[in-house]
Amino acid sequence: MSTATGTVHPMLKAKRRRETLRNLAFLSPWLIGFTVFFAYPLVSTVYFSFMKYDGFAAPTWNGAKNWSYVFNDYPFFWPALRNTLWLVVVMVSLRVVFGLGIGLLITKIKTAPGLFRTAFYLPYLAPPVAATMAFAFLLNPGTGPVNHLLGDLALPQPGWFNDPGWSKPALTLLALWGIGDLMVIFMAALLDVPKEQYEAAELDGAGPWSRFRYVTLPNISPIVMFAVVTGVIQTMQYYTQPLVAGKVASGVIGGSGQQFEPGYPDKSTLTLPQLVYNLGFQRFDTGSACVIALVLFALAMMFTALLMRRRSGFLSAED
């Protein structure tokens, strides 16, 4: 593209104007959507984070009070952040390792691979509410099949979703059950590793472990990175499963669910998105809800920037 100079041929100018109009026409749905459903509410969130507003009376200036309330006095903030850290360290890394393992396994299966693949993939499709209800039943400490089987084997029977120390491991189990997305991504990456490299390694006398370590891993490391970073971003959005699990396990679930304080048992399933709901829609503290929203925004954007730096292919077009 030549830069526009003072003397541009009128026909070229007309063509350029036509192209601009065409671009705007094609992009118009998103331009409107981005402005109305993203830019405006984001600015508005910043504004409300400095206001005292209960959703009914007119908002009034509140300075930094919402911010200091969230960081110093809101009892759910730090537990939610600690839980998020736990989920990032344990759940995300286990999901990546397990997803890679299942991906490797499926590329090695020679008999009825389609059947195995479907079985491994299916749980990923289960609607999160339904899957969480199913696990709340499977893992319920009284009559659940899992503790029943553990009892038969004379193994300890944890309280799962009813025990603060076991609720996050139970959620992790649920997350590992829905590994299908990572399995497919790893499977595709593994099949893309050039066969010649394996043959060369074999000729050099490399065993299965060395082949994995020196051929497979270097080839798929960008995908591992992708899985880790998107896993962290998904953890920032982790909402439905911990909320529903807490509600079902506590037994406090009714129609509108207004009364349930999230985090059961003992704040162990709190995540940041739940705090936005708790503050904004249960405690009618709009200002503080917006503070949490901005913390969430900052965290999500940080990891998104990391992802885009690592995978510039997201942005570049080939021409």
Add this chain to the structure above:
Amino acid sequence: MTTNSTLAPPAAAPQLAASAHAKRAATRRAALEWIAVHALGIAATLFFVLPFVFVLLTAVMTDNQALTGDLWPKDWRWSNFGTVWNTPGFLTWWRNTLLYAGLGTLLTVVSSTPVAYALAKFRFRGRNTAMMLVIATMMLPPQVIIVPMYLFWAKQLHMSGTLWPLIIPLAFGDAFSIFLLRQFLLTIPKEYTDAARVDGCGDLRTMLRVVLPMAKPAIAAVALFQFFCCWNDYFGPQIYASENPAAWTLSYGLESFKGAHHTNWNLTMAATVLVMAPVIVVFFFAQKAFIEGVTLTGVKG
């Protein structure tokens, strides 16, 4: 390779015997590997499938047996599914979910396609910035902007208690769908659009007649993802529809179902099965498009 060919001729005879021996060892190793791999495969299958099996078995137990720790139903109470189906509200939830998922998917595909096309095929200033913003919105938790969004729909447009605040925005492009479609459109060679232009095709016609027919798998994947996304949505209906049971969806209603039948695991599991089933049926019909779509999110680019 080279070492092989230089070694082969002089040591031909002894190597033949050795290679037969090595071949047998290799066959044995291959058989052992086959057994190990498939044993692991079966163990993994149990982990993935047993939860479905237990849910199904409990769904057909009697009320009393569901309160025990039994794993196998004594009487097979298939009528539990009918009981759930006839629960007041259940059909309304179905209708609402179908409206949300169906209309939402249609609007998403129609509005996202031209945007993805422009981002993939046109050259203009700010294209990379636009793409960055699309990815940023895609990665953002919906909770970040929910407070002003709710005030906008509820206080200014008086639309809370309906699903419209969830459907209408989909007419203005969905970031994930734009991203996925654009990644696919990048793989369609420029020669096609150039040839269309030489033939006197306008941009709109080129997109509709030349490029989109080639992008059918990607469009199918986007439609499926969006359908499932609406079907599974819990947070959206919780915010906008919770005050009005007539607007609830399956995902949202399922939880209240548990509340109303808190001692009846059998009915709750029957309801769970009925919410899972459509998604699984759709998947069996569209497995290929779906898996291609997932691959596209991770591998391309």
